[in-house]
Amino acid sequence: MSRTPIMAGNWKMNLDHVAATSLVQDLGEALKAAGYDSAKSEAVVIPPFTDIRTVATLIDADKLPIAYGAQDISAHDDGAYTGEVSGTMLSKLGCSYVVVGHSERREYHNESDELVNAKAKKAIENGMTPIICCGEALEVRKAGKHVEHTVGQIKADLDGIPAEQVAKLVIAYEPIWAIGTGETATADDAQEVCQAIREAVKELYDAPTAEAVRIQYGGSVKPANVAEIMAKPDVDGALVGGASLKAGDFSKIVTFYEA
Numbered sequence: 001m002s003r004t005p006i007m008a009g010n011w012k013m014n015l016d017h018v019a020a021t022s023l024v025q026d027l028g029e030a031l032k033a034a035g036y037d038s039a040k041s042e043a044v045v046i047p048p049f050t051d052i053r054t055v056a057t058l059i060d061a062d063k064l065p066i067a068y069g070a071q072d073i074s075a076h077d078d079g080a081y082t083g084e085v086s087g088t089m090l091s092k093l094g095c096s097y098v099v100v101g102h103s104e105r106r107e108y109h110n111e112s113d114e115l116v117n118a119k120a121k122k123a124i125e126n127g128m129t130p131i132i133c134c135g136e137a138l139e140v141r142k143a144g145k146h147v148e149h150t151v152g153q154i155k156a157d158l159d160g161i162p163a164e165q166v167a168k169l170v171i172a173y174e175p176i177w178a179i180g181t182g183e184t185a186t187a188d189d190a191q192e193v194c195q196a197i198r199e200a201v202k203e204l205y206d207a208p209t210a211e212a213v214r215i216q217y218g219g220s221v222k223p224a225n226v227a228e229i230m231a232k233p234d235v236d237g238a239l240v241g242g243a244s245l246k247a248g249d250f251s252k253i254v255t256f257y258e259a
């Protein structure tokens with residue numbers, strides 16, 4: 001089973017809609033110059049909500065080979081939920097992906113696995129693919145409990161999602177201690193947990209579903225380290241923060257296969 005690698009750039013709370021235009025234009029030009037082949041790697045940008053319409057308009061108008069999505073989604077369909085954004089709204093903007101359960105939202109917004117599960121289901125209900133984030137804090141890794149912790153998250157995050165949907169979604173393993181620190185996990189660290197996540201999906205569902213689900217690594221991925229990480233059999237892509245804010249760097253990560 002060959003899984004198309006997926007490289008998603010999570011801009012986090014960076015770049016207003018004007019700056020977003022420049023980055024997406026530069027990224028489109030960099031990918032074209034690199035001879036980017038979308039069959040070898042999928043490029044996705046995940047901007048702030050306020051940028052999505054602008055990014056969508058540019059990608060559509062210039063027919064750029066870039067998908068886009070959102071950094072969060074409401075667990076509700078509509079109503080009195082001030083500040084939240086619904087799946088219907090995101091789907092109507094043409095979003096293909098929704099990041100759910102990022103460690104920064106789990107920490108700063110106290111998001112539980114139950115809420116992450118509800119958000120993943122809402123993304124699927126609205127025809128979008130969730131990128132379900134998981135990963136351990138440094139103290140958990142130091143205690144040697146990182147596999148147990150991360151697999152436990154994913155089992156809860158996938159609760160009640162049928163196999164045919166799990167096969168199509170994306171899981172992002174992001175060790176919290178590697179996010180934004182420059183402390184990239186080693187390729188072996190990434191493989192260990194991505195393999196354990198795939199084994200857990202096999203136990204929860206079946207072998208075909210485990211083979212089909214795409215599992216990313218995230219945490220200080222850069223052009224210099226992406227090829228080694230991507231050479232691992234159970235790593236199917238990257239969820240990229242800082243490096244996705246630079247068109248040249250993200251283009252090199254998307255075209256990792258050229259290395």
Ligand SMILES: O=C[C@H](O)COP(=O)(O)O
Nearest residue numbers: 010179180219220241242
């Ligand atoms: O969503 C992206 C991850 O949090 C990784 O961020 P980073 O590449 O800046 O470490």
